[in-house]
Amino acid sequence: MELQFATVTWPVPALWGLGLVVLLIGFFIGYVDSNIRSTKKIETAETKANVVRAEAEQKLAAAEALKASAPTAVDDPGMLRLKNKNGTPSLEMDGVMLNAKNISPEQKRRLVELMTAMRPWVEGGQTPAAPPPTPLMPVSPKEAAPRPLQPLKKPEPEKPISSLSIVQQIDTVLQERVLGTPFEKSGVRLQESAQGDVEVYVGLQKFDSIEEVPDEIVKKIIRTAIAEWEEKYTPGG
Secondary structure: OOEEEOOEEEOHHHHHHHHHHHHHHHHHHHHHHHHHHHHHHHHHHHHHHHHHHHHHHHHHHHHHHHHHHOOOOOOOOOOEEEEEEOOEEEEEEOOEEOOOOOOOHHHHHHHHHHHHHOHHHHOOOOOOOOOOOOOOOOOOHHHHOOOOOOOOOOOOOOOOHHHOOHHHHHHHHHHHHHOOOHHHOOOEEEEEOOOOOEEEEEOOEEEOOHHHOOOHHHHHHHHHHHHHHHHHHOOOO
16 A cells, blocks of 8 residues: 655655654654753752852851960869769869878868868858847845855866867967967967958967968968867868
């Protein structure tokens, strides 16, 4: 069977083959065009990603530079710091960790001075209020009559040194040391202020701490008294 188009006749298989070739060519052209568009899109996306990555790296570098230029905070250990290491308290004094079983005499003396300086915070810095004055009551004639003399009371025994404050205890030891020495008449003594601070008196001169005493000999006597008090009256002394 043959078909006639104008004056040319084509066999049916040839027409089918021609149509298939045209279809394949169209498919190939579409495939190539699609690949080209996909490649352009991928390149565009990669370019944007590179730009974003470069901006992120610049910001990160600027942040690192700012962090490096920022002043580093210095840890101030202070005079006395209590820490908790694995549930066990540890004490650090003047930036040095103390060993409770092996503490030097100088460290012990320094620790006593710091404990004495902390008393105003422990006790609240308050002094006991004075009791109100007792009102005078009228005296009857019978009560105004002279009463028989009462036997003198026995002097109260001296309070044990353990009942005194730390400053009073150290001053007691100090007075025992200067007794019978040329410094007995100099009036060197330790006194506790109303706020619980330590005051050093040498005659009529008052100093707010041992370090302020100008006389090195007097300062040494006070420190020796502190050392003796530590040996006699502190735990483990």
